[in-house]
Amino acid sequence: QRIRSQNIVPCTVSQLLAAEQVDETFRIRDVEISQVTIMGIIRHAEKAPTNILYKVDDMTAAPMDVRQWVDTDEAGGENVVVPPGTYVKVAGHLRSFQNKKSLVAFKIMPLENMNEFTTHILEIVNAHMILRKNLTSASRLPQSFSSAGIGDVGGYGGGGSLPVNGLTAHQSQVLNLIKNCSVPEGMSLQELKLQLHNMSMSTIKQAVEFLSSEGHIYSTVDDDHYKSTDAE
Amino acid sequence: MADIGEVPRPRIATGHLAQHIGQPVCFVGRVEKIHPTGKLFVLSDGEGKHTTVELSEPLDEEISGVLEVVGRVTNQATIMCMSYVQFREDKSPFDLELYNEALKIIHEFPEYFPFG
Numbered sequence: 001q002r003i004r005s006q007n008i009v010p011c012t013v014s015q016l017l018a019a020e021q022v023d024e025t026f027r028i029r030d031v032e033i034s035q036v037t038i039m040g041i042i043r044h045a046e047k048a049p050t051n052i053l054y055k056v057d058d059m060t061a062a063p064m065d066v067r068q069w070v071d072t073d074e075a076g077g078e079n080v081v082v083p084p085g086t087y088v089k090v091a092g093h094l095r096s097f098q099n100k101k102s103l104v105a106f107k108i109m110p111l112e113n114m115n116e117f118t119t120h121i122l123e124i125v126n127a128h129m130i131l132r133k134n135l136t137s138a139s140r141l142p143q144s145f146s147s148a149g150i151g152d153v154g155g156y157g158g159g160g161s162l163p164v165n166g167l168t169a170h171q172s173q174v175l176n177l178i179k180n181c182s183v184p185e186g187m188s189l190q191e192l193k194l195q196l197h198n199m200s201m202s203t204i205k206q207a208v209e210f211l212s213s214e215g216h217i218y219s220t221v222d223d224d225h226y227k228s229t230d231a232e
Numbered sequence: 233m234a235d236i237g238e239v240p241r242p243r244i245a246t247g248h249l250a251q252h253i254g255q256p257v258c259f260v261g262r263v264e265k266i267h268p269t270g271k272l273f274v275l276s277d278g279e280g281k282h283t284t285v286e287l288s289e290p291l292d293e294e295i296s297g298v299l300e301v302v303g304r305v306t307n308q309a310t311i312m313c314m315s316y317v318q319f320r321e322d323k324s325p326f327d328l329e330l331y332n333e334a335l336k337i338i339h340e341f342p343e344y345f346p347f348g
């Protein structure tokens with residue numbers, strides 16, 4: 001069961017160091033994370049021809065290596081080294097090499113207002129609390145037809161629900177109805193709309209399109225009728 | 233002694249000093265007074281409670297405003313300072329009271345904001 005966070009997750013260095021690595025992915029509390037933000041003070045900055053290596057310290061652990069690739073075509077300007085002693089916000093991807101974790105930054109911004117730091121602390125607690133909450137409620141979703149509570153899942157970041165089994169809640173509901181239909185020509189879009197009162201026709205069509213392209217369902221007598229590819 | 237900058241340094245307020253005797257900590261507070269010798273100064277936290285910070289070498293610069301101190305808590309519940317930075321307030325004043333509220337949250341939910 002892969003649960004992916006679509007958003008950029010604020011973290012402490014300690015959380016990043018504790019993240020589990022499975023193949024190419026990292027997980028915090030079983031949620032895949034990739035893009036993260038951290039905030040800390042630069043303890044060390046080292047400029048090389050192709051990159052700048054910073055050590056960023058947020059007090060939760062030893063300072064973390066943060067690498068920013070330098071655009072070698074550009075003559076100066078773009079990648080000015082941020083001096084040690086500066087508080088920064090870093091947005092980047094978590095990496096691990098020879099068991100050592102680091103960040104590859106796509107953005108490093110000095111903080112101009114230190115109250116942003118206080119906000120970041122609160123956002124970390126909030127984000128990780130929601131990740132934990134979504135994880136425990138998401139595991140109850142898959143076979144349920146009820147739409148109650150689905151609106152609560154994946155509220156963080158406003159991006160949309162956290163997918164379960166690679167499918168969103170809407171897609172799961174549509175798939176389950178189609179799977180359980182025993183009629184030879186399969187389930188029609190109209191029938192789906194009748195059963196899924198809270199879903200608009202365009203949402204249903206989007207779900208059907210996705211499921212079809214992923215191979216979960218196939219059209220039968222026409223583009224309005226679908227059956228599941230899972231032999232029942 | 234291991235470099236204090238390589239270990240977790242829990243963010244604390246004055247009220248937490250007693251629980252961290254002998255341990256590395258990070259304390260943020262406003263400068264209230266500086267001893268004439270320059271080896272001692274007093275910071276107030278977001279609740280207005282005072283913490284004494286000691287230095288092994290006297291200050292070589294003026295300090296004022298909000299400071300973030302990294303150091304070890306002594307048996308007398310003062311902080312032996314290893315390093316400090318001044319929070320910039322040139323664009324906006326730092327809300328120390330709000331920071332104190334954030335400290336309460338991270339102390340209440342250490343599982344979501346772990347030190348170490």
